[in-house]
Amino acid sequence: MSLPPPVILDRASPVPLYFQVAEQFEQAIVDGKLHPGDRLENEIELARQLGLSRPTVRQAIQLLVDKGMLVRKRGVGTQVVHGQVRRPLELTSLFDDLSGTGQGPRSRILRLTRIPADAKLSHALRTAPGHELWALERLRLIGDDPLAILRNWLRTDIVDLSAFDLENEGLYGSMRRANVSMSLARQRIGSRRATADEAELLNEEPGAPLLTMERTAYDNEGRVVEFGHHVYRPDLYEFEMTLLQK
Amino acid sequence: MSLPPPVILDRASPVPLYFQVAEQFEQAIVDGKLHPGDRLENEIELARQLGLSRPTVRQAIQLLVDKGMLVRKRGVGTQVVHGQVRRPLELTSLFDDLSGTGQGPRSRILRLTRIPADAKLSHALRTAPGHELWALERLRLIGDDPLAILRNWLRTDIVDLSAFDLENEGLYGSMRRANVSMSLARQRIGSRRATADEAELLNEEPGAPLLTMERTAYDNEGRVVEFGHHVYRPDLYEFEMTLLQK
DNA sequence: AACGTCTTAATGTCCTGACAAACTATTGAC
DNA sequence: GTCAATAGTTTGTCAGGACATTAAGACGTT
Numbered sequence: 001m002s003l004p005p006p007v008i009l010d011r012a013s014p015v016p017l018y019f020q021v022a023e024q025f026e027q028a029i030v031d032g033k034l035h036p037g038d039r040l041e042n043e044i045e046l047a048r049q050l051g052l053s054r055p056t057v058r059q060a061i062q063l064l065v066d067k068g069m070l071v072r073k074r075g076v077g078t079q080v081v082h083g084q085v086r087r088p089l090e091l092t093s094l095f096d097d098l099s100g101t102g103q104g105p106r107s108r109i110l111r112l113t114r115i116p117a118d119a120k121l122s123h124a125l126r127t128a129p130g131h132e133l134w135a136l137e138r139l140r141l142i143g144d145d146p147l148a149i150l151r152n153w154l155r156t157d158i159v160d161l162s163a164f165d166l167e168n169e170g171l172y173g174s175m176r177r178a179n180v181s182m183s184l185a186r187q188r189i190g191s192r193r194a195t196a197d198e199a200e201l202l203n204e205e206p207g208a209p210l211l212t213m214e215r216t217a218y219d220n221e222g223r224v225v226e227f228g229h230h231v232y233r234p235d236l237y238e239f240e241m242t243l244l245q246k
Numbered sequence: 247m248s249l250p251p252p253v254i255l256d257r258a259s260p261v262p263l264y265f266q267v268a269e270q271f272e273q274a275i276v277d278g279k280l281h282p283g284d285r286l287e288n289e290i291e292l293a294r295q296l297g298l299s300r301p302t303v304r305q306a307i308q309l310l311v312d313k314g315m316l317v318r319k320r321g322v323g324t325q326v327v328h329g330q331v332r333r334p335l336e337l338t339s340l341f342d343d344l345s346g347t348g349q350g351p352r353s354r355i356l357r358l359t360r361i362p363a364d365a366k367l368s369h370a371l372r373t374a375p376g377h378e379l380w381a382l383e384r385l386r387l388i389g390d391d392p393l394a395i396l397r398n399w400l401r402t403d404i405v406d407l408s409a410f411d412l413e414n415e416g417l418y419g420s421m422r423r424a425n426v427s428m429s430l431a432r433q434r435i436g437s438r439r440a441t442a443d444e445a446e447l448l449n450e451e452p453g454a455p456l457l458t459m460e461r462t463a464y465d466n467e468g469r470v471v472e473f474g475h476h477v478y479r480p481d482l483y484e485f486e487m488t489l490l491q492k
Numbered sequence: 493a494a495c496g497t498c499t500t501a502a503t504g505t506c507c508t509g510a511c512a513a514a515c516t517a518t519t520g521a522c
Numbered sequence: 523g524t525c526a527a528t529a530g531t532t533t534g535t536c537a538g539g540a541c542a543t544t545a546a547g548a549c550g551t552t
Contacts (some may be wrong), residue, residue, distance in 0.1 A: 053508075055505095055508090066312070072533060074532065075533070119248050129517080183490070184314055185488070186487060188459055188484045188487075189487075190483075191456065191484075209454075209455030209456070211436060211457075234437035239436070240434045245515040262535060298537090299539095300510065301535095301536075301538090306538095320502065320503040320543065320544045459522085
C-alpha cells in the first residue's frame with residue numbers, strides 16, 4: 001500500500017502543471033516525506049491519481065531526474081535517489097545572496113568607480129580599449145572575519161550601479177533590474193599567492209595561498225556582460241559541487 | 247531561404263530518433279555548418295522535413311538546449327547560441343583519460359597497496375573501520391613536469407586493481423570493467439599549502455600554494471564507490487567550467 | 493518619428509494513444 | 523534445486539492533435 005502522491009494541483013495557476021508536480025515531489029523529498037530508496041507509483045497510476053496525462057507526469061519526473069533527485073529504470077520504476085544531490089552550483093550563486101539572515105556572509109564595498117578599460121579588461125569584456133567600465137571591489141566577510149575580495153567589471157552602458165542598490169539587492173539584483181539577463185558563464189578556479197594588499201585585507205600573511213575564481217558572464221545574445229575576479233581565504237572557503245553522470 | 251536540416255535519420259538504428267537528430271544538429275554546430283546566431287526552422291516545419299512528430303523534434307532540441315548549444319524563445323524561434331559552451335566538466339573527466347596522444351598528461355603509479363581503513367577513510371567510504379581498501383597514489387605529469395598528485399581509495403571488494411590495468415585503461419576503465427557504475431560525485435575544490443613530501447614530488451617549495459580537489463563518487467544505489475584527494479600545481483592547472491542559467 | 497493596435501509566427505503546455513525494450517516474477521520441465 | 527520460457531510490470535519512444543502564451547512585425551494614427 002503506497003502513499004498518495006504528495007501533490008495538490010492548481011489548474012488556475014500560471015505555473016505549469018508539470019512544474020507544480022515536480023516542485024511538490026521535490027518538497028516531499030526535502031521534507032523527508034519521501035525517503036532515499038522509496039519508489040514512486042508507476043507513471044500510468046500517478047497520472048490517473050493526479051488527473052494528468054502521462055507525458056505531463058513524465059515531464060515533471062524528468063525535471064527531478066535532471067536534478068539528480070530521482071532515478072528511473074525501465075521495467076523497474078522510479079525511485080528516490082540515494083545520497084541526495086546538494087544544490088548544484090548555479091549561475092546566481094556566483095553573486096552575493098543578501099539573504100540577511102543570521103550571521104551569513106555580507107559584503108562591504110571597497111570601491112565603485114568608473115574607469116576606462118585597459119587592454120586586459122577590454123579583451124575580457126570585448127570592448128574597445130578606453131571604453132568606460134564600472135570597477136567594483138568588495139570585501140566579503142563572515143562575522144568580522146574577511147573571507148574574500150570580489151572584483152567585478154561591467155560596462156557602464158549596460159547597467160547603472162550605485163552603492164545603495166548594491167547594498168540592498170546585490171550585483172545580480174542590479175543587473176536583473178537593468179534587464180541584463182545572463183544565460184551562461186565561464187569560470188576558472190585556481191590558486192595563487194596573496195599579494196601584499198590582498199594579504200592585508202584578508203588578514204593573511206603575504207604569499208599565503210588564495211583560492212581564485214575568474215568568471216566571464218554572457219547574455220542571451222552572446223555578449224559579455226560581466227567579468228569578475230574573486231580571491232578567497234582557503235581556510236574559510238571551498239567550492240562544492242555535484243557532478244551527475246550524463 | 248534556409249538550409250535543409252543537416253539530418254539523415256536511420257529508423258533501423260537502435261539509437262532513438264530524437265537522439266540522432268540532436269547528435270547531427272550538434273555536429274553541424276561543431277563543424278560550423280550552423281553558426282552562432284543562426285535560427286533553425288520552426289518546429290512544425292522541421293518535423294515535416296524530417297518526417298517526424300513535433301514532440302520528437304522538440305525532444306531533440308531540448309537536449310541541445312540543456313547542453314547550452316541552442317536557445318528557444320516563444321514567438322521568436324530556436325537559435326544557435328552565441329558563445330558556445332565548452333565541454334562541461336563531467337564525471338569521467340575527473341579520472342585520467344589515457345588518450346596517449348602527443349604530449350598529453352600521463353600518470354606514474356607511486357603506490358598501489360591494500361590497507362585497512364582508518365577512521366577518516368572509513369567515514370569517507372562508509373565502511374567499517376579496518377575494512378580493506380585499495381590505496382592508489384599516482385603522480386601526474388605533463389612531459390617531464392609534475393602536475394598533480396592523485397590519491398584514490400576504493401573498497402577491495404568492489405573492484406580489483408592492478409598496475410597493469412591502471413596503466414592501460416585508467417582508474418575509470420578499471421571500474422567500468424568491474425561493472426561499477428557511478429551516477430554522481432560530490433567534489434570540493436580548495437587550496438592549501440604543500441606539505442614537504444608533496445613539494446618534493448611536485449618540484450615546488452614547501453608551503454607553496456596547491457589547488458586541491460576532494461571527491462566522493464556514488465553508484466546508482468547511493469553507495470560510496472570511490473574517495474579521492476588530488477593536489478595540483480596551480481601554475482599548471484585550473485578547473486574550468488561553464489555554468490548555465492536554469 | 494513615436495505610439496498603439498492587430499495580425500502573424502513560433503514555442504509552451506497538455507492531451508490521447510500505441511508499441512518497444514528492459515527488468516522482475518512466476519511457472520514448468522528436468 | 524536449477525534453468526529456460528513466459529507473463530507481467532514499468533519506463534522509453536514515437537505519433538498526432540489542440541489550445542495558450544509570448545514575441546515580433548505591419549500598419550494606421552498622431
